[in-house]
Amino acid sequence: MPSPLVIRDMTRPELDELVGWAAREGWNPGLHDAGLFWANDPEAFIAADLDGELIGGGAITSYNGEFGFMGFFIVRPEFRGQGLGNTLWHVRRDRLLARLRPGAAIGMDGVFAMQDYYAKGGFVFSHRNLRFRMDLAGDLPAPDEDVAPLGEFPFEAVQAYDRRCFPAPRTTFLQGWTTQPDALALGCRRDGKLCGYGVVRRCQEGCKIGPLFADDARAARALFAHLARFAVGGPLFLDAPENNAAAMALVREHGMEEVFGCARMYLGPPPPVDQQRVFGVTTFELG
Known part of the structure; x- marks a missing residue:
């Protein structure tokens, strides 16, 4: 039997690891992004754990419960194509909805290749950020x-x-x-x-x-x-x-x-x- 994927809160050192992955993917993070992101909302970072090993993660930032943003979604290349990212993405969306007041919108900037996938999760295209x-x-x-x-x-x-x-x-x-x-x-x-x-x-x-x-x-x-x-x-x-x-x-x-x-997309009414x-x-x- 394969081990179950564990979705849990991320630790501060693990966020540094996630930023390192993002740098290798060419996302070009800022030198101090990890510390600034964590200080803004330390409860926003979600880890995907397989057999005690960090294999993916992402951010579900809440701005005073009035607006949410999903970002930093990344899964290690060797664990892609197995449905693990799909599980992580849906858990993140649902956890963020629970952090917001009813009716609050969620935004995201998703790569163009994933736009149809995000649309199936309820997100509607707004415009492109280039x-x-x-x-x-x-x-x-x-x-x-x-x-x-x-x-x-x-x-x-x-x-x-x-x-x-x-x-x-x-x-x-x-x-x-x-x-x-x-x-x-x-x-x-x-x-x-x-x-x-x-x-x-x-x-x-x-x-x-x-x-x-x-x-x-x-x-x-x-x-x-x-x-x-x-x-x-x-x-x-x-x-x-x-x-x-x-x-x-x-x-x-x-x-x-x-x-x-990236495609800017919203779940809920565009703010x-x-x-x-x-x-x-x-x-x-x-x-």
Whole structure:
């Protein structure tokens, strides 16, 4: 008789192992993602255990019970094709539903090849989030905008702006994400008010911008150019939503190359988000 698959809570060291698998799969995690993800919601990480050995895992992040996100779904290559991932995925979905208030939506960014599978689990396609890359040899030209370190802005203003672009409050996440090591967080100011912000962080390969939220294309271009200076000398990545025409224009303007993509899907009603302010999503793992 084959041993049963055990689905359980993940330990903190096991999350480091999962991030290592993700790096080998080419997901290019940030240098401090594991610690930041864990601090945001330590109950979000689910392990698949076979004969006492970690063979898969994933995240089921709850944002105050108001919105959930399924990400970081990975099974070791030698254990794929045996139905184990299917079991893990359905348990994760059901556990996340139990963590949310009735009627709350769940989002996910799934690889295109798995889109039909996720649809069978109740998820409905919204739009594509596409990863773009460019290699930076020098500074980019920037519009004349007031761009400053994000710490100069009241945290309450950053929270309020983020709430326009994300389906639920995420105070703990923002506190860690915008002050993490090996990163730069900037805000754009107009008429004394925050009109956009962005974060760039060092990853296993190069740097990645996320999020990039802005009132309009001009503010987004200014933030992008200033954030890009952090990555000069290496590749820079941005995960941009295809349903924001201005975001697509931004990546074309800089000659960025599409290298990867995911289907944004929702279980339940799509949450109200000002999509035209979203020029770059925060992460494919936590939304």
